[in-house]
Amino acid sequence: MKISELSDQTGVSIATLKFYLREGLLRPGTLTAPNQADYGESHVRRARLVRALREVAHLSIAQIAAITGALDRGEELYDVMGVTVDSLGERPAAFTPAQEAAAAEVDRLLATLGLPAREESLARQQLVVSFEAVREMLFPGLPVEALVPYARAAEDVVRAEVAATPGIFSVDPEQVLERAVLGLTLFEPILLAFRRLTHEKLVVDHLEGTAPPEAGPD
Amino acid sequence: MKISELSDQTGVSIATLKFYLREGLLRPGTLTAPNQADYGESHVRRARLVRALREVAHLSIAQIAAITGALDRGEELYDVMGVTVDSLGERPAAFTPAQEAAAAEVDRLLATLGLPAREESLARQQLVVSFEAVREMLFPGLPVEALVPYARAAEDVVRAEVAATPGIFSVDPEQVLERAVLGLTLFEPILLAFRRLTHEKLVVDHLEGTAPPEAGPD
DNA sequence: GGATATTGGACAGTGACACTATCCGATAGT
């Protein structure tokens, strides 16, 4: 398969495919001549993966490069997941004192929840930054325990995901990693969309006089 | 308060504040002279809101402008929430046929869940796009019902949020809207971070041979 | 076998984005 066919099958323009090749998101095809390369099914899957990561999960090229790099280096599932989780987060930047304090509390919570908390985990970092922002702007003095419902909700969806994919760990190993990456990223927008819609519904309900029980008579 | 003080109190550079003024994210201060303006507490809050939306929620200036615009126009909570929910989503772009089909199913699901599904809702759009991507790349033929756990999880967290903020609808009306926007956006990264950490834990557990049963004793 | 199209690869250019810098004449503070 040459690049024009790869382009046809994936809907990605040749110019963009070349760009991905340059950036290392796509492995070079096997050269059959100085100016003739051959691409296979794995290239098609990879190109689609990159597009999904760009358009659905909104990752940057650099973030995707980190993931495909781990994939191409043949790393273990654990490492690929770690890299992917980190790719979804943001650049470090040192914590402010307030964030340091929040970090300590967050770590404590994560420990009681039995969640991993690699020091450099960007998910942990994101948790700290957001939690601190919430405390500063929305609920001063909010205890970390207030985050437990979010952890529970996350646990519930992950449990549902596992239940829905019984064979996940026993499929073609070449594709397990890709699928894990896709599963991790593609469902994020779904979860957020439902939360947003639920918030909207909440307001609608309120305006219709169906004030939630807890809330005052306003 | 003049612009330099506003800058000091918010940590936003004068150049950036001027940029926000130009873009309409920040209302102009009251002029006391052709080149002297006075800013107040609401400007401090607004500048902080903009920063939180940029740095924590990762919204673009255009998305933030849509939100602050609704805020400044004095729109009702319902409209502000709608605008905010939409700001969190992405550009429309016409649906592909496959997405149209997915949209019909998603709408059916939303109806049974009692969630609002404004045709132009970007949350709905995001749901459709992501669901279709999942079906195309991960689980061909996946029924929409598979999304129910996500809706349930979202409902759970929103319920917890409402329970945690009893007086939400009966506070200073000027700030209710700002707080609603912050609540909607600031907790998103938290929910996602927990899901990512839970996925990581899942893999660790698996590697240790502790294949997750239905519900662990935890 | 000769004309035309396409290829892989290198490199320059583009448009959007979020600032950042510079300049201006007017005013504030000392």
Next chain:
DNA sequence: ACTATCGGATAGTGTCACTGTCCAATATCC
């Protein structure tokens, strides 16, 4: 009086994700 800072307008910067152009070397069609 004189320096610093002001608001406002305009231009410039760096990054990002492509996109376009050029090249000599094939491939393809007649």
